[in-house]
Amino acid sequence: MASNPPAPEAPAPSRRSTETFGYGDYRTDEGPWEEWNPTAESIRPVRGRHRVAKQRGGLARSSTVLGVGVIAAVGAGGMASANTGKPPVSISMPDLPSVGSLLTDDKEAAEDAAAALSSVGTSTDDTTQSAADAGESLRSRIMAQAESQQGQMESKAQAAAEAAAAKAASDAAAKAEQEAKAKAAAAKKKVEEEAKRKAEAERLAELAKEYTLPTSSYTITSTFGQAGSYWSSGYHTGLDFAAPTGTLIKAVHSGTITEAGWAGSYGYRTILTLDDGTELWFAHQSSISVSVGQKVATGDVIGRVGATGNVTGAHLHLEVHPGGSSSGIDPGAWLRSKGINP
Known part of the structure; x- marks a missing residue:
């Protein structure tokens, strides 16, 4: 079997490499420069337990998703406010994932974070819709109350009209009854007078048989x-x-x-x-x-x-x-x- 040849060694650094910034030749008025090599003696010891978060390649991708989610949420909220023409409402932000979860190479975790951030816009739309529904519900209650009051007024007016009609009918019936009684009494009186007159005529006729005029041709x-x-x-x-x-x-x-x-x-x-x-x-x-x-x-x-x-x-x-x-x-x-x- 062939073996891989050993990699060539890197050339040793030249003394000329002290031109740190590469803007020109070596300048004596600024020198001499030496290459800084931090050692244990020059670095201040770290106190306490500190960890530097490991940066991974997924940071850029997660940051992009985070920006897109925020822009989508803000855009959705602004569009909802502009469309409704109603005063701004409080936006309820969902619980965002921790920074640690964003800084991960796991694709599924990144997508979950983006979905959580995108839900901000959806929550805004839901809030706006809830406010509209609340306003419509209040309007419906007010209209229902007005209709109820109108119905009560109409019912009272109808009851008053029915009472007035009933009273008028009762008065008319009482008047008709009185007139009927008066007519009946008048008819009865007339009948009685007629009977009395007839009886008197009969009596006088009988008396006339017993009485006479004292003379004639007078x-x-x-x-x-x-x-x-x-x-x-x-x-x-x-x-x-x-x-x-x-x-x-x-x-x-x-x-x-x-x-x-x-x-x-x-x-x-x-x-x-x-x-x-x-x-x-x-x-x-x-x-x-x-x-x-x-x-x-x-x-x-x-x-x-x-x-x-x-x-x-x-x-x-x-x-x-x-x-x-x-x-x-x-x-x-x-x-x-x-x-x-x-």
Whole structure:
């Protein structure tokens, strides 16, 4: 087998090598120079335990990755701030690997360090997105609260409107009920009045069968209470039926003759007393056809019309004295109460 030849020895350093910087020839004004060779006597002893970190070839590569990660993180943060237009937010830096881990020849460790540094930009984007989400959440809560308040106001307004409508309907129903009651009461009253009128008409019709007018073919010339100088009392005390002399005078109702004869200013007068005590006076007769104590029925002839006594013409003067009293009442009203219209 061939053996490798020994390497040539390096030439010994020349004395001329004292030209340290190589800027020219040896200068005597600066010399003499000697080559510095540190020895144990010239180097200050190191105290304590100090280690110089071993530099390896991966330093440059790790430094490059570190710079790229920082630039990416800063760029991402700046772009996020510029895009959002919102005030800056705090950036949460992830835990970076130790310098020792960066200064390594291990490729996988370097890539992990670069990924950790690149995550700074991602964290910034996440923070910006979180701030945007928080703002949107606050806006949503405010809008929801406003909508809730609006809904409550609308509910109150609707409830008030429904209450007002219910009250108006209740008032209208009460008014309608009152009107209905009033109409019913008026109708009932009308029916009652009609029934009463009908009953009174029936009663008067029955009385009319028992009563009659004192004469026929007459004219009412003077009424009860009429004032004048013709009467001694100053007013008329009866009802005058003007008729020709000799016209028949009839008993208005059944009763008993209690007086028949001359009576001064009344001329010839007949008094008929009814069963209830009412006295009917027939005055100014031309003749009398009955006598005292005689019973007569309705329509019986008791005398004739004349002009005796204080008169200005032939007529029948009729007076009505309830219970035989001296003062009389209106004969016309009394006759109407018996179903007879003079």
